[in-house]
Amino acid sequence: MKKVALGLSLVSGLSMSVFANTAGPAWDKAPGNISDKTSLQNGAKTFVAYCLNCHGAEYVRYNRLQDLGFTLDQIKSELVLTDAKVGDTMKSVISMKEGKAWFGNNPPDLSVIARSRAGANGTGADYLYTYLRGFYRDSASQTGWNNLVFPNVGMPHVLWELQGDRKAVFEEVEEHGQKTHVFKGFEQVTPGTLTTEQYDQTVGDLVNYLQWMGEPVQSTRKTLGIWVLIFLAGLTVVTWRLNKSFWKDIK
Known part of the structure:
Protein backbone atom coordinates (compact mmCIF):
# COMPACT_ATOMS: atom_id res chain seq x y z
CA MET A 1 0.00 0.00 0.00
CA LYS A 2 2.88 2.34 0.71
CA LYS A 3 4.25 1.92 -2.77
CA VAL A 4 0.76 2.27 -4.23
CA ALA A 5 0.36 5.60 -2.46
CA LEU A 6 3.71 6.77 -3.75
CA GLY A 7 2.79 5.64 -7.23
CA LEU A 8 -0.50 7.49 -7.14
CA SER A 9 1.29 10.74 -6.49
CA LEU A 10 3.31 10.25 -9.67
CA VAL A 11 0.30 10.96 -11.88
CA SER A 12 0.01 14.65 -11.27
CA GLY A 13 3.61 15.42 -12.04
CA LEU A 14 4.31 13.25 -15.08
CA SER A 15 0.95 13.98 -16.67
CA MET A 16 1.70 17.69 -16.40
CA SER A 17 5.40 17.41 -17.19
CA VAL A 18 4.54 16.19 -20.69
CA PHE A 19 3.49 19.74 -21.42
CA ALA A 20 6.44 21.45 -19.73
CA ASN A 21 8.51 23.68 -21.98
CA THR A 22 12.23 23.35 -22.49
CA ALA A 23 13.06 26.60 -20.67
CA GLY A 24 14.93 26.39 -17.39
CA PRO A 25 18.19 24.78 -16.30
CA ALA A 26 20.30 22.74 -18.65
CA TRP A 27 19.50 19.04 -18.63
CA ASP A 28 22.06 16.64 -17.22
CA LYS A 29 23.27 13.87 -19.47
CA ALA A 30 21.49 10.62 -18.64
CA PRO A 31 23.99 7.81 -17.96
CA GLY A 32 21.84 5.12 -19.58
CA ASN A 33 23.06 2.37 -21.84
CA ILE A 34 20.36 0.21 -23.42
CA SER A 35 22.88 -2.61 -23.79
CA ASP A 36 23.36 -2.79 -20.01
CA LYS A 37 20.90 -5.48 -18.97
CA THR A 38 21.67 -5.14 -15.26
CA SER A 39 20.70 -1.46 -15.42
CA LEU A 40 17.59 -2.25 -17.43
CA GLN A 41 16.51 -4.96 -14.97
CA ASN A 42 16.94 -2.59 -12.01
CA GLY A 43 15.04 0.09 -13.89
CA ALA A 44 12.19 -2.31 -14.67
CA LYS A 45 11.86 -3.21 -10.98
CA THR A 46 11.77 0.47 -9.99
CA PHE A 47 9.22 1.17 -12.71
CA VAL A 48 6.91 -1.59 -11.49
CA ALA A 49 7.26 -0.53 -7.86
CA TYR A 50 6.78 3.23 -8.25
CA CYS A 51 5.24 4.01 -11.65
CA LEU A 52 2.96 1.19 -12.73
CA ASN A 53 0.48 1.81 -9.92
CA CYS A 54 -0.96 4.73 -11.87
CA HIS A 55 0.68 4.79 -15.28
CA GLY A 56 0.33 2.10 -17.87
CA ALA A 57 2.82 0.93 -20.47
CA GLU A 58 0.30 -0.67 -22.74
CA TYR A 59 2.59 -0.96 -25.76
CA VAL A 60 4.77 -3.42 -23.83
CA ARG A 61 3.86 -6.90 -22.61
CA TYR A 62 5.30 -8.39 -19.46
CA ASN A 63 6.84 -11.31 -21.34
CA ARG A 64 8.78 -8.83 -23.49
CA LEU A 65 10.97 -8.31 -20.42
CA GLN A 66 12.60 -11.63 -21.27
CA ASP A 67 14.65 -9.51 -23.66
CA LEU A 68 16.23 -7.95 -20.57
CA GLY A 69 17.31 -11.33 -19.20
CA PHE A 70 14.35 -12.06 -16.92
CA THR A 71 12.93 -15.57 -16.93
CA LEU A 72 9.18 -16.11 -17.03
CA ASP A 73 9.28 -17.24 -13.40
CA GLN A 74 11.10 -14.05 -12.39
CA ILE A 75 8.58 -11.94 -14.26
CA LYS A 76 5.70 -13.69 -12.51
CA SER A 77 7.19 -13.42 -9.03
CA GLU A 78 9.01 -10.08 -9.17
CA LEU A 79 7.30 -7.90 -11.76
CA VAL A 80 3.66 -8.94 -12.08
CA LEU A 81 2.20 -7.49 -8.89
CA THR A 82 -1.46 -7.80 -9.92
CA ASP A 83 -3.59 -10.63 -11.30
CA ALA A 84 -2.27 -9.94 -14.80
CA LYS A 85 -0.75 -12.73 -16.88
CA VAL A 86 2.75 -12.59 -18.31
CA GLY A 87 1.30 -12.24 -21.80
CA ASP A 88 -0.73 -9.16 -20.85
CA THR A 89 0.27 -5.58 -21.50
CA MET A 90 1.57 -3.55 -18.59
CA LYS A 91 -1.62 -1.84 -17.45
CA SER A 92 -1.76 0.50 -14.47
CA VAL A 93 -3.26 -0.63 -11.18
CA ILE A 94 -5.89 2.11 -11.18
CA SER A 95 -8.50 2.42 -13.91
CA MET A 96 -8.88 5.38 -16.25
CA LYS A 97 -12.10 6.28 -14.46
CA GLU A 98 -10.36 6.32 -11.08
CA GLY A 99 -7.48 8.35 -12.44
CA LYS A 100 -9.75 10.99 -13.89
CA ALA A 101 -11.82 11.16 -10.70
CA TRP A 102 -8.78 11.47 -8.42
CA PHE A 103 -6.53 13.70 -10.50
CA GLY A 104 -8.77 15.41 -13.04
CA ASN A 105 -6.98 13.77 -15.99
CA ASN A 106 -6.26 10.25 -17.09
CA PRO A 107 -2.69 9.28 -16.15
CA PRO A 108 -0.63 9.21 -19.38
CA ASP A 109 0.79 6.02 -20.74
CA LEU A 110 4.57 5.90 -20.27
CA SER A 111 5.44 3.56 -23.12
CA VAL A 112 7.07 6.32 -25.18
CA ILE A 113 7.55 9.04 -22.55
CA ALA A 114 11.33 9.12 -23.07
CA ARG A 115 10.94 9.58 -26.81
CA SER A 116 8.32 12.29 -26.44
CA ARG A 117 10.40 14.55 -24.18
CA ALA A 118 13.35 15.18 -26.49
CA GLY A 119 14.03 18.88 -26.96
CA ALA A 120 16.62 21.55 -27.59
CA ASN A 121 18.28 20.84 -24.23
CA GLY A 122 18.89 17.16 -24.93
CA THR A 123 17.18 13.80 -25.31
CA GLY A 124 14.03 12.69 -23.56
CA ALA A 125 16.19 10.54 -21.30
CA ASP A 126 18.20 13.64 -20.33
CA TYR A 127 14.98 15.46 -19.45
CA LEU A 128 13.62 12.64 -17.29
CA TYR A 129 16.98 12.11 -15.56
CA THR A 130 17.23 15.80 -14.66
CA TYR A 131 13.56 16.10 -13.74
CA LEU A 132 13.55 13.15 -11.34
CA ARG A 133 16.63 14.56 -9.61
CA GLY A 134 15.31 18.11 -9.45
CA PHE A 135 12.80 17.93 -6.59
CA TYR A 136 13.07 19.97 -3.40
CA ARG A 137 10.87 20.93 -0.46
CA ASP A 138 8.67 24.00 -0.98
CA SER A 139 6.16 24.83 1.74
CA ALA A 140 4.48 27.35 -0.55
CA SER A 141 3.33 24.70 -3.01
CA GLN A 142 0.17 22.65 -2.64
CA THR A 143 2.04 19.35 -2.49
CA GLY A 144 4.96 20.60 -0.43
CA TRP A 145 7.35 19.94 -3.31
CA ASN A 146 8.72 21.83 -6.29
CA ASN A 147 11.05 21.04 -9.17
CA LEU A 148 13.86 22.96 -10.85
CA VAL A 149 13.10 21.59 -14.31
CA PHE A 150 9.34 22.09 -13.98
CA PRO A 151 8.61 24.96 -11.55
CA ASN A 152 5.32 24.68 -9.66
CA VAL A 153 4.95 21.07 -10.69
CA GLY A 154 1.85 19.31 -9.38
CA MET A 155 3.77 16.13 -8.62
CA PRO A 156 5.02 15.32 -5.12
CA HIS A 157 8.46 13.76 -4.95
CA VAL A 158 7.50 10.11 -5.36
CA LEU A 159 11.05 8.90 -4.64
CA TRP A 160 11.69 11.18 -1.66
CA GLU A 161 12.28 8.33 0.78
CA LEU A 162 15.14 7.15 -1.41
CA GLN A 163 16.68 10.58 -1.93
CA GLY A 164 15.81 12.16 1.39
CA ASP A 165 14.50 15.62 2.22
CA ARG A 166 16.32 18.59 0.74
CA LYS A 167 15.73 22.23 -0.03
CA ALA A 168 16.91 24.47 -2.83
CA VAL A 169 19.14 27.46 -2.09
CA PHE A 170 18.45 30.55 -4.19
CA GLU A 171 20.25 33.88 -4.23
CA GLU A 172 18.44 37.10 -5.12
CA VAL A 173 20.32 39.10 -7.74
CA GLU A 174 19.47 42.12 -9.84
CA GLU A 175 19.70 41.84 -13.61
CA HIS A 176 18.78 44.69 -15.95
CA GLY A 177 17.03 46.48 -13.15
CA GLN A 178 14.92 43.49 -12.18
CA LYS A 179 15.38 41.20 -9.19
CA THR A 180 15.54 37.49 -9.87
CA HIS A 181 16.41 34.34 -7.95
CA VAL A 182 19.41 32.32 -9.07
CA PHE A 183 19.73 28.69 -8.03
CA LYS A 184 22.88 28.01 -6.04
CA GLY A 185 22.47 24.37 -5.05
CA PHE A 186 20.64 21.90 -2.84
CA GLU A 187 20.91 21.55 0.92
CA GLN A 188 20.20 18.12 2.38
CA VAL A 189 17.76 18.34 5.30
CA THR A 190 17.35 14.66 6.14
CA PRO A 191 19.13 11.70 4.52
CA GLY A 192 17.37 9.17 2.36
CA THR A 193 17.78 5.42 2.27
CA LEU A 194 20.25 5.85 -0.60
CA THR A 195 23.37 7.96 -0.94
CA THR A 196 23.44 10.65 -3.62
CA GLU A 197 25.42 8.38 -5.92
CA GLN A 198 23.08 5.45 -5.33
CA TYR A 199 19.99 7.58 -5.94
CA ASP A 200 21.42 8.99 -9.16
CA GLN A 201 22.15 5.42 -10.28
CA THR A 202 18.60 4.31 -9.42
CA VAL A 203 17.12 7.18 -11.42
CA GLY A 204 19.56 6.48 -14.25
CA ASP A 205 18.46 2.83 -14.34
CA LEU A 206 14.78 3.85 -14.33
CA VAL A 207 15.30 6.32 -17.17
CA ASN A 208 17.34 3.74 -19.06
CA TYR A 209 14.41 1.34 -18.82
CA LEU A 210 11.95 4.04 -19.95
CA GLN A 211 14.19 4.72 -22.94
CA TRP A 212 14.38 1.00 -23.80
CA MET A 213 10.63 0.63 -23.40
CA GLY A 214 10.00 3.31 -26.05
CA GLU A 215 11.61 1.01 -28.65
CA PRO A 216 12.58 -2.43 -27.34
CA VAL A 217 14.12 -3.44 -30.69
CA GLN A 218 16.39 -0.41 -31.01
CA SER A 219 19.56 -2.42 -30.30
CA THR A 220 18.58 -4.94 -32.99
Whole structure:
Protein backbone atom coordinates (compact mmCIF):
# COMPACT_ATOMS: atom_id res chain seq x y z
CA MET A 1 0.00 0.00 0.00
CA LYS A 2 2.88 2.34 0.71
CA LYS A 3 4.25 1.92 -2.77
CA VAL A 4 0.76 2.27 -4.23
CA ALA A 5 0.36 5.60 -2.46
CA LEU A 6 3.71 6.77 -3.75
CA GLY A 7 2.79 5.64 -7.23
CA LEU A 8 -0.50 7.49 -7.14
CA SER A 9 1.29 10.74 -6.49
CA LEU A 10 3.31 10.25 -9.67
CA VAL A 11 0.30 10.96 -11.88
CA SER A 12 0.01 14.65 -11.27
CA GLY A 13 3.61 15.42 -12.04
CA LEU A 14 4.31 13.25 -15.08
CA SER A 15 0.95 13.98 -16.67
CA MET A 16 1.70 17.69 -16.40
CA SER A 17 5.40 17.41 -17.19
CA VAL A 18 4.54 16.19 -20.69
CA PHE A 19 3.49 19.74 -21.42
CA ALA A 20 6.44 21.45 -19.73
CA ASN A 21 8.51 23.68 -21.98
CA THR A 22 12.23 23.35 -22.49
CA ALA A 23 13.06 26.60 -20.67
CA GLY A 24 14.93 26.39 -17.39
CA PRO A 25 18.19 24.78 -16.30
CA ALA A 26 20.30 22.74 -18.65
CA TRP A 27 19.50 19.04 -18.63
CA ASP A 28 22.06 16.64 -17.22
CA LYS A 29 23.27 13.87 -19.47
CA ALA A 30 21.49 10.62 -18.64
CA PRO A 31 23.99 7.81 -17.96
CA GLY A 32 21.84 5.12 -19.58
CA ASN A 33 23.06 2.37 -21.84
CA ILE A 34 20.36 0.21 -23.42
CA SER A 35 22.88 -2.61 -23.79
CA ASP A 36 23.36 -2.79 -20.01
CA LYS A 37 20.90 -5.48 -18.97
CA THR A 38 21.67 -5.14 -15.26
CA SER A 39 20.70 -1.46 -15.42
CA LEU A 40 17.59 -2.25 -17.43
CA GLN A 41 16.51 -4.96 -14.97
CA ASN A 42 16.94 -2.59 -12.01
CA GLY A 43 15.04 0.09 -13.89
CA ALA A 44 12.19 -2.31 -14.67
CA LYS A 45 11.86 -3.21 -10.98
CA THR A 46 11.77 0.47 -9.99
CA PHE A 47 9.22 1.17 -12.71
CA VAL A 48 6.91 -1.59 -11.49
CA ALA A 49 7.26 -0.53 -7.86
CA TYR A 50 6.78 3.23 -8.25
CA CYS A 51 5.24 4.01 -11.65
CA LEU A 52 2.96 1.19 -12.73
CA ASN A 53 0.48 1.81 -9.92
CA CYS A 54 -0.96 4.73 -11.87
CA HIS A 55 0.68 4.79 -15.28
CA GLY A 56 0.33 2.10 -17.87
CA ALA A 57 2.82 0.93 -20.47
CA GLU A 58 0.30 -0.67 -22.74
CA TYR A 59 2.59 -0.96 -25.76
CA VAL A 60 4.77 -3.42 -23.83
CA ARG A 61 3.86 -6.90 -22.61
CA TYR A 62 5.30 -8.39 -19.46
CA ASN A 63 6.84 -11.31 -21.34
CA ARG A 64 8.78 -8.83 -23.49
CA LEU A 65 10.97 -8.31 -20.42
CA GLN A 66 12.60 -11.63 -21.27
CA ASP A 67 14.65 -9.51 -23.66
CA LEU A 68 16.23 -7.95 -20.57
CA GLY A 69 17.31 -11.33 -19.20
CA PHE A 70 14.35 -12.06 -16.92
CA THR A 71 12.93 -15.57 -16.93
CA LEU A 72 9.18 -16.11 -17.03
CA ASP A 73 9.28 -17.24 -13.40
CA GLN A 74 11.10 -14.05 -12.39
CA ILE A 75 8.58 -11.94 -14.26
CA LYS A 76 5.70 -13.69 -12.51
CA SER A 77 7.19 -13.42 -9.03
CA GLU A 78 9.01 -10.08 -9.17
CA LEU A 79 7.30 -7.90 -11.76
CA VAL A 80 3.66 -8.94 -12.08
CA LEU A 81 2.20 -7.49 -8.89
CA THR A 82 -1.46 -7.80 -9.92
CA ASP A 83 -3.59 -10.63 -11.30
CA ALA A 84 -2.27 -9.94 -14.80
CA LYS A 85 -0.75 -12.73 -16.88
CA VAL A 86 2.75 -12.59 -18.31
CA GLY A 87 1.30 -12.24 -21.80
CA ASP A 88 -0.73 -9.16 -20.85
CA THR A 89 0.27 -5.58 -21.50
CA MET A 90 1.57 -3.55 -18.59
CA LYS A 91 -1.62 -1.84 -17.45
CA SER A 92 -1.76 0.50 -14.47
CA VAL A 93 -3.26 -0.63 -11.18
CA ILE A 94 -5.89 2.11 -11.18
CA SER A 95 -8.50 2.42 -13.91
CA MET A 96 -8.88 5.38 -16.25
CA LYS A 97 -12.10 6.28 -14.46
CA GLU A 98 -10.36 6.32 -11.08
CA GLY A 99 -7.48 8.35 -12.44
CA LYS A 100 -9.75 10.99 -13.89
CA ALA A 101 -11.82 11.16 -10.70
CA TRP A 102 -8.78 11.47 -8.42
CA PHE A 103 -6.53 13.70 -10.50
CA GLY A 104 -8.77 15.41 -13.04
CA ASN A 105 -6.98 13.77 -15.99
CA ASN A 106 -6.26 10.25 -17.09
CA PRO A 107 -2.69 9.28 -16.15
CA PRO A 108 -0.63 9.21 -19.38
CA ASP A 109 0.79 6.02 -20.74
CA LEU A 110 4.57 5.90 -20.27
CA SER A 111 5.44 3.56 -23.12
CA VAL A 112 7.07 6.32 -25.18
CA ILE A 113 7.55 9.04 -22.55
CA ALA A 114 11.33 9.12 -23.07
CA ARG A 115 10.94 9.58 -26.81
CA SER A 116 8.32 12.29 -26.44
CA ARG A 117 10.40 14.55 -24.18
CA ALA A 118 13.35 15.18 -26.49
CA GLY A 119 14.03 18.88 -26.96
CA ALA A 120 16.62 21.55 -27.59
CA ASN A 121 18.28 20.84 -24.23
CA GLY A 122 18.89 17.16 -24.93
CA THR A 123 17.18 13.80 -25.31
CA GLY A 124 14.03 12.69 -23.56
CA ALA A 125 16.19 10.54 -21.30
CA ASP A 126 18.20 13.64 -20.33
CA TYR A 127 14.98 15.46 -19.45
CA LEU A 128 13.62 12.64 -17.29
CA TYR A 129 16.98 12.11 -15.56
CA THR A 130 17.23 15.80 -14.66
CA TYR A 131 13.56 16.10 -13.74
CA LEU A 132 13.55 13.15 -11.34
CA ARG A 133 16.63 14.56 -9.61
CA GLY A 134 15.31 18.11 -9.45
CA PHE A 135 12.80 17.93 -6.59
CA TYR A 136 13.07 19.97 -3.40
CA ARG A 137 10.87 20.93 -0.46
CA ASP A 138 8.67 24.00 -0.98
CA SER A 139 6.16 24.83 1.74
CA ALA A 140 4.48 27.35 -0.55
CA SER A 141 3.33 24.70 -3.01
CA GLN A 142 0.17 22.65 -2.64
CA THR A 143 2.04 19.35 -2.49
CA GLY A 144 4.96 20.60 -0.43
CA TRP A 145 7.35 19.94 -3.31
CA ASN A 146 8.72 21.83 -6.29
CA ASN A 147 11.05 21.04 -9.17
CA LEU A 148 13.86 22.96 -10.85
CA VAL A 149 13.10 21.59 -14.31
CA PHE A 150 9.34 22.09 -13.98
CA PRO A 151 8.61 24.96 -11.55
CA ASN A 152 5.32 24.68 -9.66
CA VAL A 153 4.95 21.07 -10.69
CA GLY A 154 1.85 19.31 -9.38
CA MET A 155 3.77 16.13 -8.62
CA PRO A 156 5.02 15.32 -5.12
CA HIS A 157 8.46 13.76 -4.95
CA VAL A 158 7.50 10.11 -5.36
CA LEU A 159 11.05 8.90 -4.64
CA TRP A 160 11.69 11.18 -1.66
CA GLU A 161 12.28 8.33 0.78
CA LEU A 162 15.14 7.15 -1.41
CA GLN A 163 16.68 10.58 -1.93
CA GLY A 164 15.81 12.16 1.39
CA ASP A 165 14.50 15.62 2.22
CA ARG A 166 16.32 18.59 0.74
CA LYS A 167 15.73 22.23 -0.03
CA ALA A 168 16.91 24.47 -2.83
CA VAL A 169 19.14 27.46 -2.09
CA PHE A 170 18.45 30.55 -4.19
CA GLU A 171 20.25 33.88 -4.23
CA GLU A 172 18.44 37.10 -5.12
CA VAL A 173 20.32 39.10 -7.74
CA GLU A 174 19.47 42.12 -9.84
CA GLU A 175 19.70 41.84 -13.61
CA HIS A 176 18.78 44.69 -15.95
CA GLY A 177 17.03 46.48 -13.15
CA GLN A 178 14.92 43.49 -12.18
CA LYS A 179 15.38 41.20 -9.19
CA THR A 180 15.54 37.49 -9.87
CA HIS A 181 16.41 34.34 -7.95
CA VAL A 182 19.41 32.32 -9.07
CA PHE A 183 19.73 28.69 -8.03
CA LYS A 184 22.88 28.01 -6.04
CA GLY A 185 22.47 24.37 -5.05
CA PHE A 186 20.64 21.90 -2.84
CA GLU A 187 20.91 21.55 0.92
CA GLN A 188 20.20 18.12 2.38
CA VAL A 189 17.76 18.34 5.30
CA THR A 190 17.35 14.66 6.14
CA PRO A 191 19.13 11.70 4.52
CA GLY A 192 17.37 9.17 2.36
CA THR A 193 17.78 5.42 2.27
CA LEU A 194 20.25 5.85 -0.60
CA THR A 195 23.37 7.96 -0.94
CA THR A 196 23.44 10.65 -3.62
CA GLU A 197 25.42 8.38 -5.92
CA GLN A 198 23.08 5.45 -5.33
CA TYR A 199 19.99 7.58 -5.94
CA ASP A 200 21.42 8.99 -9.16
CA GLN A 201 22.15 5.42 -10.28
CA THR A 202 18.60 4.31 -9.42
CA VAL A 203 17.12 7.18 -11.42
CA GLY A 204 19.56 6.48 -14.25
CA ASP A 205 18.46 2.83 -14.34
CA LEU A 206 14.78 3.85 -14.33
CA VAL A 207 15.30 6.32 -17.17
CA ASN A 208 17.34 3.74 -19.06
CA TYR A 209 14.41 1.34 -18.82
CA LEU A 210 11.95 4.04 -19.95
CA GLN A 211 14.19 4.72 -22.94
CA TRP A 212 14.38 1.00 -23.80
CA MET A 213 10.63 0.63 -23.40
CA GLY A 214 10.00 3.31 -26.05
CA GLU A 215 11.61 1.01 -28.65
CA PRO A 216 12.58 -2.43 -27.34
CA VAL A 217 14.12 -3.44 -30.69
CA GLN A 218 16.39 -0.41 -31.01
CA SER A 219 19.56 -2.42 -30.30
CA THR A 220 18.58 -4.94 -32.99
CA ARG A 221 17.71 -2.11 -35.37
CA LYS A 222 21.11 -0.47 -34.90
CA THR A 223 22.98 -3.75 -35.31
CA LEU A 224 20.98 -4.62 -38.42
CA GLY A 225 21.66 -1.16 -39.82
CA ILE A 226 25.41 -1.69 -39.51
CA TRP A 227 25.20 -5.03 -41.36
CA VAL A 228 23.06 -3.44 -44.07
CA LEU A 229 25.67 -0.72 -44.60
CA ILE A 230 28.42 -3.35 -44.78
CA PHE A 231 26.37 -5.32 -47.33
CA LEU A 232 25.77 -2.22 -49.45
CA ALA A 233 29.46 -1.34 -49.36
CA GLY A 234 30.35 -4.84 -50.53
CA LEU A 235 27.66 -4.74 -53.19
CA THR A 236 29.03 -1.42 -54.43
CA VAL A 237 32.51 -2.92 -54.87
CA VAL A 238 31.16 -5.99 -56.70
CA THR A 239 28.95 -3.84 -58.93
CA TRP A 240 31.82 -1.49 -59.76
CA ARG A 241 34.13 -4.41 -60.63
CA LEU A 242 31.42 -6.08 -62.71
CA ASN A 243 30.75 -2.85 -64.59
CA LYS A 244 34.46 -2.39 -65.26
CA SER A 245 34.77 -5.96 -66.54
CA PHE A 246 31.69 -5.61 -68.76
CA TRP A 247 32.88 -2.43 -70.49
CA LYS A 248 36.62 -3.19 -70.71
CA ASP A 249 36.50 -4.34 -74.38
CA ILE A 250 34.08 -1.66 -75.52
CA LYS A 251 35.59 1.58 -76.77
